[in-house]
Amino acid sequence: MHHGPTSIWPDFMAGQSEEPVRVLLVDDDEHIRRVIAQELMADPRTLLVAQAASLREGRRAMRLHAFDVLLVDLYLGDGEGFELLQCLKTIHPHAEAVVISLMDDDEQVVRAFELGATGYLVKNSLFGNYAQAVLQVVNGGASITPHLARRLLQRFGAAPAARQDVRDGAGESEPLSLREKEVLGMVASGYTSAEIAARLLISAATVDTHIRNIYRKLQVRTRAQAVRFASLRGLF
Incomplete structure (x- = not known):
């Protein structure tokens, strides 16, 4: 049924x-x-x-x-x-x-x-x-797949070179706001725009605006690219 x-x-x-x-x-x-x-x-x-x-x-x-x-x-x-x-x-x-x-x-x-x-x-x-x-x-x-997502986040999040780049200012992008980091973290966890909106008590249109701003600031075109970039740069 x-x-x-x-x-x-x-x-x-x-x-x-x-x-x-x-x-x-x-x-x-x-x-x-x-x-x-x-x-x-x-x-x-x-x-x-x-x-x-x-x-x-x-x-x-x-x-x-x-x-x-x-x-x-x-x-x-x-x-x-x-x-x-x-x-x-x-x-x-x-x-x-x-x-x-x-x-x-x-x-x-x-x-x-x-x-x-x-x-x-x-x-x-x-x-x-x-x-x-x-x-x-x-x-x-x-x-x-959950175990694969965890392994990739651990791998990229533990990359010392990426963290050193952030400390040294190498390859910096426009900084994300706290709300944008929050939205990006939920995107990385697999939540849809509607689910993010419900959890943050904002509209889905506002979530999409945050995501567009994240794309622009990180200079990426897809959610997967945004998550990978953020993981490599230690943004969350």
């Missing part, structure tokens, strides 16, 4: 039963595709519009179908999912991308975020479900 999740889903958020979030799935593992497809089809807020089992099929599907979120494995039989992340920028620049992979190598995760991904999920780990991940990113949040 779908009454639980949808009955409390705010009507201003993307993913209503009459207009579900459209998803394109690219993974060469048939079993994983079946599992993800079942989860997406079980939630009326998400709609699986197409599946692909290879890099070549993925490229074709991206051109044939309209979609809001790309779920993509990094290792496909005939190439790497990184190529699809690059293609996404030109074919569907407004679509979100979430990587699904068995690998959680830090460098691969960082590369995926640099290519514009707003989520990174490690298969066979605890992170909720794929429908929730899709809804998170399409509503302005980030979706990342």
Whole structure:
């Protein structure tokens, strides 16, 4: 039954039963595709519009179908999912991308975020479900497997060179206000603009204004880039 999740889903958020979030799935593992497809089809807020089992099929599907979120494995039989992340920028620049992979190598995760991904999920780990991940990113949040997020924050937050740069004034950006740091910290925790607004008792429009200011001050274009930059610079 779908009454639980949808009955409390705010009507201003993307993913209503009459207009579900459209998803394109690219993974060469048939079993994983079946599992993800079942989860997406079980939630009326998400709609699986197409599946692909290879890099070549993925490229074709991206051109044939309209979609809001790309779920993509990094290792496909005939190439790497990184190529699809690059293609996404030109074919569907407004679509979100979430990587699904068995690998959680830090460098691969960082590369995926640099290519514009707003989520990174490690298969066979605890992170909720794929429908929730899709809804998170399409509503302005980030979706990342919890233990991976913690490891990355520890890694970047512990980088002595980055902290030394801040002390020495090297590579300084315009300083963030206390409220902007607070908003950025919540973005890093995966909260959507609406959730941040509710927690801070401000409007979603005000949250979006803070996020735009954060982008401008840090000279970044995506939430993932903002979080990574802030972690490297020890801003929170």
